[in-house]
Amino acid sequence: MSMGGHWRRVRDLATADVTVLGAGVLGLSCALACLRRGARVQVIDPHGPASGASGGIVGALAPHMPENWNPKKQFQFESLIMGRDFWPWVEQVSGATTGYRPTGRIQPIMTERQIPQAHRRAGQAADLWQGLASWQVVDPTGSDWEPPTDQGILVRDTLSAHLHPRKATQAMAQAVRALGGVFAADEQGIVIDATGWAGLKALSRDLGAEVGNGVKGQAALLQCDGAGCEQIYADTLHIVPHTDGTVAVGSTSERDFDDPATTDDQLDDIVARARMMLPILANAPVVERWAGVRPRALSRAPMMGAHPNRPDRFIVNGGFKIGFGMAPKMGEAMADLVLDGIDTLPDDFRVSASL
Numbered sequence: 001m002s003m004g005g006h007w008r009r010v011r012d013l014a015t016a017d018v019t020v021l022g023a024g025v026l027g028l029s030c031a032l033a034c035l036r037r038g039a040r041v042q043v044i045d046p047h048g049p050a051s052g053a054s055g056g057i058v059g060a061l062a063p064h065m066p067e068n069w070n071p072k073k074q075f076q077f078e079s080l081i082m083g084r085d086f087w088p089w090v091e092q093v094s095g096a097t098t099g100y101r102p103t104g105r106i107q108p109i110m111t112e113r114q115i116p117q118a119h120r121r122a123g124q125a126a127d128l129w130q131g132l133a134s135w136q137v138v139d140p141t142g143s144d145w146e147p148p149t150d151q152g153i154l155v156r157d158t159l160s161a162h163l164h165p166r167k168a169t170q171a172m173a174q175a176v177r178a179l180g181g182v183f184a185a186d187e188q189g190i191v192i193d194a195t196g197w198a199g200l201k202a203l204s205r206d207l208g209a210e211v212g213n214g215v216k217g218q219a220a221l222l223q224c225d226g227a228g229c230e231q232i233y234a235d236t237l238h239i240v241p242h243t244d245g246t247v248a249v250g251s252t253s254e255r256d257f258d259d260p261a262t263t264d265d266q267l268d269d270i271v272a273r274a275r276m277m278l279p280i281l282a283n284a285p286v287v288e289r290w291a292g293v294r295p296r297a298l299s300r301a302p303m304m305g306a307h308p309n310r311p312d313r314f315i316v317n318g319g320f321k322i323g324f325g326m327a328p329k330m331g332e333a334m335a336d337l338v339l340d341g342i343d344t345l346p347d348d349f350r351v352s353a354s355l
C-alpha cells in the first residue's frame, strides 16, 4: 500500500492523522507542514514548547561555505531561502514575533591566505546561490558594528539571517494551535519522533548502537541595541543582534559535560572575547546566561526518515548547530514522506547513514 493510502486508512481510525513527539523547532516545523496540507495533527511534549535546544538565544541562520557543493549544502541553501517566507508566515499565523531578520552576515578576513579564497567563494556563490543571495568581499565602513580585520577586508553575505530561537519556537507552537493542531498526551496515527538529544539516546538504545549524541553549548545575551545590523561570525564566535535590544554571543561546543543546563567560566571567556572584538559590547550588561544540548547525529547531517524497525514511525533529529536554518525544508520534506510517500531525502540524512 502506498504511504498516501496508508495515511487515509489511519485517518479513518483515529482523531489525529499525525502525532509529533517533541515541540522543538524540528517537531513544530513538521507539525506546521502537515497542518498546511490538511492533516489533523497533535503534538506531545511533556516539558512544553521550546524546552530543549530550541529554547536557546543565539539563532544564526547561516550557510556553509559556497564551495565543494553537496546535497546537504543544497538542502540548506533551499531551506534558508524558504525561511524568507516561512518565518514571516509563522508570525502572521501566530500573531507572535520570531525575531527573524534577513540582514546577512559579516566575517573578517584575518590571513593573507584567506584573500584569494574569499574572492573564489564570491564567484562560486554567484553560481551556486542562483542570484538569490550574494557573497562579497568588501571594505570596512568604519561602523562600530564591525569586527577587526587583519587584512583590511570583510566578507558580507546576504543569504544569512537570524531569529530569536526561543521566541520563534513559541511562535511556531502558537501557529500550530491557530491552524487547529492540538497539544495532547496520547499517540495517535503516524508518529514523527522529534525528541532531540533524548531521542538520539533512546534510538541508540533501541538499535543497540550509538547513532548520535549531545553536544552542550553555552551562550549569553547582552543588553545592547544592534537591531537591524548583520550578524557577525569571527574567530569562532557568533554575535547576533536581536530585534529586542539584546545581542547574543556564543557558543561553547562541549562533547563531555556533567550538567547539561549550567553555565561556567567557558561562557565568561566567550563574553570577554566578544567584548574585545566589538567595543560597543564592552560595558553591555549580561541579561541572560543559557546552556542547552545540541542533538548531533553520528553522520553530522540531519537525521530524517522511517524508523529502522518500527512501522508507522518516523524520525527527524540531528539539527546539531544548524537546526533553525534547516527547519523550514526539513518540515516540508517530512510531510512529503509521511503524508504522500514522496522521498526526497539526501542519502546522508537517512537514519542508516548514522548506523
Ligand SMILES: Cc1cc2nc3c(=O)[nH]c(=O)nc-3n(C[C@H](O)[C@H](O)[C@H](O)COP(=O)(O)OP(=O)(O)OC[C@H]3O[C@@H](n4cnc5c(N)ncnc54)[C@H](O)[C@@H]3O)c2cc1C
Pocket: 021, 022, 023, 024, 025, 026, 027, 044, 045, 046, 047, 048, 049, 050, 051, 052, 053, 054, 055, 056, 058, 059, 060, 061, 165, 194, 195, 196, 197, 198, 199, 216, 217, 218, 219, 238, 250, 251, 252, 291, 292, 293, 294, 295, 316, 317, 318, 319, 320, 321, 322, 323, 324, 325, 326
Ligand atoms: C548554545 C547553542 C547555540 C545554538 N545556536 C544555533 C544557531 O545559531 N543556529 C541554529 O540553527 N541552531 C543553533 N543551535 C542548534 C539548535 O538549537 C538545534 O539544532 C535545534 O534546537 C534542535 O531542535 P530539535 O527540535 O531537534 O530539538 P529540541 O529543541 O531539543 O526539542 C526536542 C523536544 O523533545 C521533547 N521531548 C524529549 N523527550 C520526549 C518524549 N519522550 N516525548 C515527547 N517529547 C519529548 C523535549 O522536551 C524537547 O522540547 C544551537 C544550540 C545550542 C545548544
